[in-house]
Amino acid sequence: MATTLTWLGHAAFRIDTPGGKRIYVDPFLTGNPKCPENELEPERVDVIFLTHGHDDHVGDTVALAQKFSCPVYAQVELRGWLSTQGLSENMAEAYNKGGTIEWEGIKATLTDGNHSSSGFGENGFFYLGESCGIVLELEDGFKLYFAGDTNVFGDMALIARIYEPHVAVLPIGDHFTMGPREAAVALELLGVRRCVPSHYGTFPILTGTPERLRELAPGVEILAPEPGGAVEL
Numbered sequence: 001m002a003t004t005l006t007w008l009g010h011a012a013f014r015i016d017t018p019g020g021k022r023i024y025v026d027p028f029l030t031g032n033p034k035c036p037e038n039e040l041e042p043e044r045v046d047v048i049f050l051t052h053g054h055d056d057h058v059g060d061t062v063a064l065a066q067k068f069s070c071p072v073y074a075q076v077e078l079r080g081w082l083s084t085q086g087l088s089e090n091m092a093e094a095y096n097k098g099g100t101i102e103w104e105g106i107k108a109t110l111t112d113g114n115h116s117s118s119g120f121g122e123n124g125f126f127y128l129g130e131s132c133g134i135v136l137e138l139e140d141g142f143k144l145y146f147a148g149d150t151n152v153f154g155d156m157a158l159i160a161r162i163y164e165p166h167v168a169v170l171p172i173g174d175h176f177t178m179g180p181r182e183a184a185v186a187l188e189l190l191g192v193r194r195c196v197p198s199h200y201g202t203f204p205i206l207t208g209t210p211e212r213l214r215e216l217a218p219g220v221e222i223l224a225p226e227p228g229g230a231v232e233l
Contacts, residue, residue: 001017001018001019001020002018002232002233003015003016003017003018003138003140003142003144003232003233004016004230004231004232004233005144005167005169005196005230005231005233006039006225006228006229006230007196007198007225007226007227007228007229007230008027008028008029008032008034008035008036008039008227008228009028009032009033009034009035009036009201009202009227009228010028010032010034010035010056010198010199010202011025011026011028011051011056011057011148011149011171011198011199012024012025012026012027012028012029012032012035012059013025013026013146013169013198014039014042015136015138015144017106017138017139018138018139018140018142019104019105019106019138019139019140021046021047021104021106021139022042022044022045022046022047023046023047023048023049023106023136024042024045024047024048024049024064025048025049025050025051025134025136025146026049026050026051026057026058026059026146026148027042027045027048027059027060027061027064028055028056028057028058028059028060029042029059029060030059030060031059032056032059032202033202033203034201034202034227035227035228036227036228038228039228042064042068044068045064045065045067045068045070046068046070046104047070047071047072047073047103047104047106048061048064048065048070048071048072048073049072049073049074049108049134049136049146050072050073050074050075050078051113051131051132051133051134051146051148051149052075052078052113052115052116052117052128052129052130052131052132052148052149053077053078053081053117053118053119053128053129054116054117054118054119054149055119055120056202057148057149058078058082058119061082062082062085062086062087065087066086066087071090071093071103072087072093073093073094073095073101073103073108074093074094075094075095075096075097075110075117075129075130075132076091076094076095076096076129077117077127077128077129077130078117078128078129079091079093079094080094081119081128095108095110096110097110097111097112097130097132098110098111105139106136106137106138106139107136107137108134108135108136108137109134109135109137109163110132110133110134111132111133111134111135111145111159111163112132112133112153112155112159113130113131113132113133113147113148113149113150114131114150114151114153115131115148115149115150115151115177116131117129117130117131131148131149131150132148133145133146133147133148133150133159134146134148135159135163135165137163142166142233143163143164143165143166143167144165144166144167144168144169144233145159145163145165145167145168145169145190145192146169147168147169147170147171147186148171149171149176149177149199150171150177150178151177151178151182152178152182152183152185152186152189154189156186156189156190157189157190159190160189160190160191160192165190165192166192166194166233167192167194167195167196167223167233168186168187168190168192168194168195168196169195169196169197169198170183170186170187170195170196170197170198171183171197171198171199171200172197172198172199172200172208172209172210172212172213173199173200173201173202173206173207173208174206174207174208175205175206175207176199176205176206177199179207179208179212180208180209180212180213180215180216181216183195183197183208183213183216183217184213184216184217187217187220188217192220193219193220193221194220194221194223194233195213195217195220195221195222195223196222196223196224196231197210197213197222197224210222210224
């Protein structure tokens with residue numbers, strides 16, 4: 001069974017793994033103007049992974065975890081906060097940068113990311129740890145790197161050296177994250193030959209496009225499905 005990656009708009013993804021698992025990464029569905037209507041109510045969620053605590057990434061995590069009784073893996077401060085929002089206090093689901101967890105034959109490692117991570121409540125913004133990337137190693141050894149929200153940084157070369165991802169999922173929208181120019185350099189540092197762009201096209205302020213990334217990274221296959229579309233990896 002091949003690995004299928006479905007883009008749900010913005011930075012939300014579903015992965016159907018070779019072992020038949022269904023993974024959601026940053027499941028911002030409700031309120032996501034690019035999420036197709038038929039994807040708003042998932043039929044199954046086996047596990048959720050989060051990159052950081054902003055609303056457009058945490059999204060529907062609590063509701064989905066409660067509905068499907070699935071684990072939620074997130075950086076320790078974020079996972080601790082989620083335990084006050086209705087999730088379990090299972091701190092085995094809390095890990096940190098450089099740490100690897102294993103679930104049902106799937107390995108996840110948190111990497112560095114250059115961004116912020118916060119929530120917003122009655123008293124304004126509050127701290128939710130640090131933004132991270134995630135390297136997912138699936139049952140067959142295939143590895144996907146989700147950069148999360150970030151700019152380009154030189155230590156992406158270490159991510160390439162240590163984890164050797166096969167595909168990189170990179171933000172390209174600009175303004176809040178890197179745009180195509182930095183994403184092209186990130187691809188050089190990562191050494192991957194396939195990239196799935198994310199965090200673009202959701203709102204007018206996000207101006208980066210896959211077409212521009214293709215111009216700047218001619219040696220990389222840019223896989224850019226429409227929201228709700230899937231690519232086989």
